Amino acid sequence: MSSWIQRIALFTGAxxxxxxxxxxxxxxTGSLSxxxxxxxxxxxxxVTLSGPNKFSRVLAATEVxxxxxxxxxxxxxxxxxxxxxRYSPVADTQTVTxxxxxxxxxxxVDYTVSSAV
Numbered sequence: 096m097s098s099w100i101q102r103i104a105l106f107t108g109a110x111x112x113x114x115x116x117x118x119x120x121x122x123x124t125g126s127l128s129x130x131x132x133x134x135x136x137x138x139x140x141x142v143t144l145s146g147p148n149k150f151s152r153v154l155a156a157t158e159v160x161x162x163x164x165x166x167x168x169x170x171x172x173x174x175x176x177x178x179x180x181r182y183s184p185v186a187d188t189q190t191v192t193x194x195x196x197x198x199x200x201x202x203x204v205d206y207t208v209s210s211a212v
Contacts, residue, residue: 125193126161133206138177163193172204183209
């Protein structure tokens with residue numbers, strides 16, 4: 096009878112171990128905290144975030160984008176005109192890698208005055 100109990104215990108342990116394989120309690124997605132600076136309140140930014148699986152989203156202001164699939168994302172910023180003043184991004188494009196994490200990857204787009212009348 097003791098060998099029968101040992102077999103049940105062994106079987107139960109194997110089921111528990113196999114049942115937990117591939118079951119991750121950690122995050123399956125990531126996020127990006129994008130800070131946009133250098134523009135007046137009256138001039139929304141035009142920043143495009145693109146990435147895996149044809150993901151694309153246009154951002155007009157500082158934002159945390161959550162639920163992103165892990166991978167490499169491209170941040171592209173376009174020049175902005177506010178009245179007679181033109182603002183250009185310091186860097187037109189940059190890339191960031193988003194992983195499976197509860198902590199957002201941080202990136203920033205900085206604008207400067209490129210011409211004014």
